[in-house]
Amino acid sequence: MYKPVDAQFQARAMRTGTVAWLLQRLSGIFLTIYLIIHIIVIGNSVRGEDAFDDLLGIFENPLMLVLDAGLVGVVAFHALNGIRLILFDLAIGLRYQKVLFWIAFIVALGVFIGSAVAVRNIIVD
Amino acid sequence: MAQVELEEKIREAPTPVAGLSFWPWFLQRVTGGALLILLTLHIVVNHIFNIAEVEDDILPGLVIFSDVADRFETPAYWVIALLLLSFALFHGLNGIRNILLDYGLRGTGDKIVTGALLGVGMAAFTFGIIALAAFIA
Secondary structure, three states: OHHHHHHOOOOOOOOOOHHHHHHHHHHHHHHHHHHHHHHHHHHHHHHHHHHHHHHHHHHHHHHHHHHHHHHHHHHHHHHHHHHHHHHHHHOOHHHHHHHHHHHHHHHHHHHHHHHHHHHHHHHHO | OOHHHHHHHHHHOOOOOOOOOOHHHHHHHHHHHHHHHHHHHHHHHHHHHHHHHHHHOOOOOOOOOHHHHHHHHHHHHHHHEEEEEEEHHHHHHHHHHHHHHHOOOOOHHHHHHHHHHHHHHHHHHHHHHHHHHHHOO
């Protein structure tokens, strides 16, 4: 009697839905911080063409390019899981919430691998 | 026993946000859907295309001032850039507020946080416009 009722409040039991919720939140915070940094970096355009090109050149080393591929993967996950959440708001697919999470996760992983292959070609060049 | 604990937990849970709660919820979804399309365009056009151009030695680097400036001669890129800037800032900062609301932020605290996030958003938006304008200066 006690357990099934209380289980509704056990958000910290890491089931699929909780993992999805947590990843959406963490990726959202991360992407917002990245957005602010991105605006500041691109804001170096006010310092002129040479200063801008010099600064942006820093981001062409292999480590940064791999991190870029990771960033695209995180964006893809946040976007696809976001679609999942919009569907739930419309009362669509609630029954398939676990499968939909895994679809979002695996497709995002595919986007990351695709991006990694794209940047790999640059690094190997 | 279980019923008493359940009722206690419901009482401790944050009360729903009063007043304007529809629009932030609605706009979070609208900007989210739009960002999916806009960011795909942004990443493919600005980065995937440039990777190909660097490989073919058409471009000297992945992000080049003159390349961005060339793109901004097409008005459609301005529309995309301004939508990206405003939608991404709203979506990110409103998302931060949503998280804080989940932790029970209400009343005066909410007003302070909303004001601060609005300030950050307006400042970043203004800075973004100045940064974009520098490409056509």
